[in-house]
Amino acid sequence: MAHAHESNTKRIWFVFGLLSIVTIVEVALGMAKPAALYMNNFLGMNLLNWIFIILTLFKAYYIVWAFMHMEGEVKALRRAVVWTVIFLALYLVFILLVEANYVFEVYKNSTIKWNF
Numbered sequence: 001m002a003h004a005h006e007s008n009t010k011r012i013w014f015v016f017g018l019l020s021i022v023t024i025v026e027v028a029l030g031m032a033k034p035a036a037l038y039m040n041n042f043l044g045m046n047l048l049n050w051i052f053i054i055l056t057l058f059k060a061y062y063i064v065w066a067f068m069h070m071e072g073e074v075k076a077l078r079r080a081v082v083w084t085v086i087f088l089a090l091y092l093v094f095i096l097l098v099e100a101n102y103v104f105e106v107y108k109n110s111t112i113k114w115n116f
Helices: 002-032 047-067 075-109
Strands: none
Touching: 002 047, 047 075
16 A cells, blocks of 8 residues: 555656656746747747647646546547647637737737827
8 A cells, every 4th residue: 555655656756857847947937948949930829828838738647647637538638728728728719829829910010009
């Protein structure tokens, strides 16, 4: 019985360490803002933002995988949950980018000036 508890403790520390490393990378990139990533665009957004989105999705996926015990579920349930969330997250990012670009273009090309 003690061995199972030890295994769970080891697993929790591993997940904590992995998610901490990813968060530290995100914070370091946000503070440093490397010009190579910040000044280059891909699909209407700079590469640094894409890295933030990808790392955040990775953390969300791993939290669901580890702490909601999805690795122990049947394959069909795992796919139904994980792929739905991934699809909805990507759809949200797409909608946000399209709408943000539209608002930016309206303010950029109109007589209304930036007043906020």
